[in-house]
Every structure is written in structure tokens, then in C-alpha cells.
Amino acid sequence: MVSRVIPVDSFDFVLFGATGDLARRKILPSLFHRFQIGQFDDSSRIIGASRSKMDQGEFQTLVSDALTEFGGIPADAQPDVDRFLALLDYASVDAKGDGGWSDLGAKLRDGVVRAFYLSVAPSLFGAIAGQLKSTGIADDDSRIVVEKPFGHDLASAQALNAALREHFEENQIYRIDHYLGKETVQNLMALRFANSLFEPQWNSHHIDHVQITVSESISVAGRGEYYDKSGAMRDMVQNHLMQLLCLTAMEPPSTFEPNAVRNEKLKVIESLEATPMDNIVRGQYRAKAGDDSYRDHAGDPASRTESFVAMKVEVANWRWAGTPFYLRTGKCLRERVSEIAVYFRKPPHNIFGEDNAIDGNMLVIRLQPDEGITLKTTIKDPGPGGMRLTSADLDMTFADSLPEAGRPQDAYERLIMDVIRGNQTLFMRGDEVEAAWTWADPIIGAWDNSTRVPQPYDQGGSGPEDALLLLHRDGRRWRPIGA
Numbered sequence: 001m002v003s004r005v006i007p008v009d010s011f012d013f014v015l016f017g018a019t020g021d022l023a024r025r026k027i028l029p030s031l032f033h034r035f036q037i038g039q040f041d042d043s044s045r046i047i048g049a050s051r052s053k054m055d056q057g058e059f060q061t062l063v064s065d066a067l068t069e070f071g072g073i074p075a076d077a078q079p080d081v082d083r084f085l086a087l088l089d090y091a092s093v094d095a096k097g098d099g100g101w102s103d104l105g106a107k108l109r110d111g112v113v114r115a116f117y118l119s120v121a122p123s124l125f126g127a128i129a130g131q132l133k134s135t136g137i138a139d140d141d142s143r144i145v146v147e148k149p150f151g152h153d154l155a156s157a158q159a160l161n162a163a164l165r166e167h168f169e170e171n172q173i174y175r176i177d178h179y180l181g182k183e184t185v186q187n188l189m190a191l192r193f194a195n196s197l198f199e200p201q202w203n204s205h206h207i208d209h210v211q212i213t214v215s216e217s218i219s220v221a222g223r224g225e226y227y228d229k230s231g232a233m234r235d236m237v238q239n240h241l242m243q244l245l246c247l248t249a250m251e252p253p254s255t256f257e258p259n260a261v262r263n264e265k266l267k268v269i270e271s272l273e274a275t276p277m278d279n280i281v282r283g284q285y286r287a288k289a290g291d292d293s294y295r296d297h298a299g300d301p302a303s304r305t306e307s308f309v310a311m312k313v314e315v316a317n318w319r320w321a322g323t324p325f326y327l328r329t330g331k332c333l334r335e336r337v338s339e340i341a342v343y344f345r346k347p348p349h350n351i352f353g354e355d356n357a358i359d360g361n362m363l364v365i366r367l368q369p370d371e372g373i374t375l376k377t378t379i380k381d382p383g384p385g386g387m388r389l390t391s392a393d394l395d396m397t398f399a400d401s402l403p404e405a406g407r408p409q410d411a412y413e414r415l416i417m418d419v420i421r422g423n424q425t426l427f428m429r430g431d432e433v434e435a436a437w438t439w440a441d442p443i444i445g446a447w448d449n450s451t452r453v454p455q456p457y458d459q460g461g462s463g464p465e466d467a468l469l470l471l472h473r474d475g476r477r478w479r480p481i482g483a
Contacts, residue, residue, distance in 0.1 A: 008420045010043040010112045014104070016095070016128060017119035018048030019062060022147070026178075027119060028063050029071035030412040035087070036080045039417060047107050048090045049100075059090035095124045095131070105137045114142040115419050122149060126163030133167040143419050145174040148239055149230070150428070153444070154437035161430040174419050175428040179240045179338075181411030184371045185247060186426070188340070189261075191365075191373065193252055198363075201344065204323040208360060208476075211341040212244050214329040215481045218336075219285070219459075220307065224297030231305040232282075233447075236329040238440040242269065243428070244367075245325055248340055249315050258424040262432060269435040273314045277446055283308030283464040284454035285332040291459055294331070304447075306454045307331040310467035312474075326471060328478070332459040335482035338367035343476075356389040364479075 013031070017023055031046060048059050064085060067073050073081060089107050093100035108114060116138065118128055125146055132138035144164070151157025164173050179185060192199050201207070214236055220227040227235065246265035253260035284307050287293035294307045308330030315325065342363040350358050362376040374395045381388040418426060455464035462468075462481050471478055 005037050005039050007038065008040050008417060011040065011420050012045045012047065012108050012112055012114045013416075013420075014047045014049055014108075014114070014116045015119060016049045016093070016117065016124075018059070018090070019050045019052050019054075020119055022119050023048075024062070024066035025070045026410065026412045027117065027416070028066050030410050030416055032067055032071055032073075032081070032084050033410070034413050034417055035084050036077065040420075042083060042087065044087060044112075045089060045107070045109070046087050047104065048088065049093045049104060051092065051094065053092050054090060056088065056090050060085045060088050063088055095120065096127045101131055101135045101137065105135055108137060113420055113422075114138065115145065115416075116142065117145040117416075117419075119147055122146070122151070122160055125160055126166070129164055129167040138168070140169075140172075142168075143172055143174055143422065144168050145176055145416075145419055147176055149234065150175055150239070150433045151437060152230075152234065154434060154441050157433050157437045161434065165430070170430060171424065173430070174415075174424060175430070175433060176415055177239055177243055177428055178411040178415065179367070180243055180247075180426040180428075181413075181415040182367050182371065183409065184365055184367045184373070185244070187373065188247055188365050189256075193256075199252070203319045204321055206344055207323050208343045208345045209324050209326060209474075210248060210343065211326045211479055212241055212248070212328075213337060213339055213341070213479070213481065214241060214244075215333040215335060215337045215462075216329075216331050217333060217460075219292070219332050220294065220297045221292070222297075224294075224299060227307075228298035228300060228303055228305045232307055232309040232329055232331070233440060233444055237309055237311070237327060238436050239428075241327050241329060242436050242439075244340055245313070245327065246432075248342070249320055249325070251319065256425070258427075259429075261425050262429045266429070266432050266435055267317075268315060269432065269439060271315050271317045271320075272439050273316045275311060275313055275439075275443060277443075277450075279312040279470070280443065281308075281310040281464055281466045281470055282306035282447065282454040283310075283330060283457045283467065285330075285459050286456040288459050304453050306447075308333075308454070308457060308463045308467070310463060310470055312470060324474070326476075326478070328463065328467060330457075330463050333481055334460055334462055336369065337482055339479075340365040340367075341479045352387055352389060356387065358389065359391070362479075 015023055015027060034040060064081065067081060091100055091104040091107060093104055116132060118125055129144060151160050192202055246268045249268045250264040251267065253264045284294045287296065295301050295303050298305065310328035313325045313327060344360040344362065346358055346360045358378055364374045366372050372395065374393050376391055376393055378389055379392045381390040415426060455466055457464040462478065468478065
């Protein structure tokens, strides 16, 4: 079985911030890979836009270099690269002024989908949205894509949403979170709602607790000044981990339709109880031989910004009452791992005696690396000698189980094509973003008003000691990072 490719109609894709790092690393290579497998053809157009002065040929060279550096392009793919480069054009545009907009408009065609990707600072969202509408470049069927951060707090998120909605309808706005484009995240919904084995057990009667981990092995080197204004709570918890929590905890939508799915996600956020400070641990990695500390990278010897957060949260509804969700994320940890671990309750009675302890089953959904799903089960230890129990994994690593699916898709590939199709299922709605900030703001405010500093932790470990105690006091343990 080869993964089926569903072509999209011809489109004009305008990439603001086309010379930036995200564009070169992710967006442009993703577009090339979709073109290479035939998801769109030579009739579509990709137009770069930024302040930089360059002509079409110079932009094509920039993109060619980006594909070589970041696209993983084999040597025999040069004919495809040449065809892709022929789709490209460029316009130098002043986001806050009038320069270049008429030139950009002249490059666009009538009768095709127009998608505008804003790979720029959020402070430019409103200005670009306004210019697109006032110049007539964007029509009622156009789509506008914006990257996080979606605000710094509730007030700024509301202001950003208002600026976008002043010029575009909500059904035209695509707030992109690349975590939602990962194959395993979507498989979580398929696993739950397409398998009668799991959904009847997906509640507090059968699930003891859930752990959501996004561990990063890298430091904040090179972006310390930016990160110090954000921290792990704003950078990861309020958006990425919140979305994973929503998809894990949400009720079955009536249909797999964008607003039906997003309505259920919103209900989860609105059901989150206020999180006591005793249920939150903040950490900051310290220096070790040969490596700088967080504060060295941030440039502030007194910084109180967290590079690690662990927390216990409760979803106050009938499905999840009594089942906690433990979230953790951090920099400079042991390995780069993103996963959701669902711990099922132990059987109510052990018929095999005290020598055969039984643990509950565990379902692990791995987002990165090596996307896949593992179910930990209890079986008889093979061989003679009586009944001895052991654990065994039912493993579905996608690269091994579905090799015919071909090269793993980057999340941006899937999400960009969803924009062209007009499918908002995997994009955040404005009220979702504001609800997440409504929950996060009191936590951040309490930290700001506290004299407590983040706990130091060693690089290459699993975070501060108190993060372990967060589970130990409940009689539980974190799943080892990289297990």
C-alpha cells in the first residue's frame, strides 16, 4: 500500500518573511516535497515577500540553497528542483507602508485560492492583514496563516485576534501549531474514535493518570534573549502541551469536522481547574563543565525565567474526575522526546499471587523521534517453571510497521496543504487561544508576584528534584525520558 496523495487545486501561495529562518528550514522545503510527489503541479505559484531587495532569480537561488541545506534532496531530484524553482517569484514589500503592494498584487491570479503565510513577528500581523484587504489583494476566499506566539498573555492575544478579525473572517484565519500536524497526533484521534477497544476505556474508571512530556536536549543558546521574555510556560505549555492535552481528553465530536473538533477542545480548556502553585514546579538549567547555564545564554545573571515546567492539572468533568494529567517540558534534558503516556488502572484482583505483581497497561503515543504507538501488556514469561508474569510491548513504530507509506512527512507539509484545501481541523480557533491564556495568565502572574526562583537542575537529566516529588507524593513515577 502506497500512501495516497490527493491533489489540490491550483493556488497562489504568498510567503511573507520568505528570507527568514523558518521559511528556509521548514516552509519552502515542505512545499517542495508536496510538489515533488504530485500534490500540486506547475500551474501553482509561490511568491516570496519581504523587505529585502532581490529579483526573481536571486530568490530562486536562495530557495535552491535552502532545499540543499534543509530539504534532504537527493542528487537525482534536480529536475524536480528545477521545475519547483520555476514556480517561484518574489516581491519586495514594506509591511507597514505602501511600498511593493501593487507589485505583489500584479503577480497574483484571479480564480485560484490565495493563501498568505505570515512567517513574521506577531507585531506585523495586523499591518499585513490590513494591507492585504485595503489593496484588494485578499478576497473573501483567501486564507491567512499566522505562526505562534499568539500573544504574550490574554490581553495581547485578544488584541491580535481583533486585528486579524478586523480584516478576515474566523474561517479564513489559520493559527498554525506544527505539533498538530504530526502523524501521531492525528493517529491519537483515530486510535480513540475508530477502535472500540479503547474509547470505552478512555475515562477515569479505567485510566489512572496521563503523562505528557515534551523534552528537549538543546539549550536556549542563540535565542536566549527572546526565550527569557517567554519561558517554558509561554513557549511550550500554553500552546503545544495544551493542544496535546485537549486531543487526549476531549469528548468525541459529532463529526470529524473542523468546528466540531475545535468545540470539544475548547470544552477541555474551559474544564481545567485552577492549578495550585504546589502542583507546579519551575526549573532553570545550571552550568556544567564546558557548558553555559541558562542565565549565561539569557544574558541576565538574575533571570527568574523558567527553562523547565512540570505540573499536575485536573480536568473537572465527568469523564476525567479523579484522573490527573501530568505535564512537563524543558530544555537541556536527557533526550529529545515528545510523547503521551496513558496509564491504565491495575486489574481489581490479582489471581496470580503476591510473587506476580501486576501493573496496569500503558499506552505510549510517541510524537518524536520515531513516531509510533506502543501498548505495554502483561503476559506469561515463556518457558517452563510455572506461571511467571512479565511485560511485553505491542509496538507500532510507523517507519517499521508501514514502510510502504514512504518518507515521513514534516508536519508543515500536511498543514500547508490543509490551508489550501480550506480544512481548519488542525488549526487553533481564536477562542481556543484566548481560553488557554485565561488559564495560563494566573499561573504566570503568581510567579511574577512571587520571590521564589526556579529550581536549578543539571543538564542532561530529567529536571529538578521537586518534579519527581510531584508524582512521588501521589504514589506515582514519571516515565523515564527516552525509555
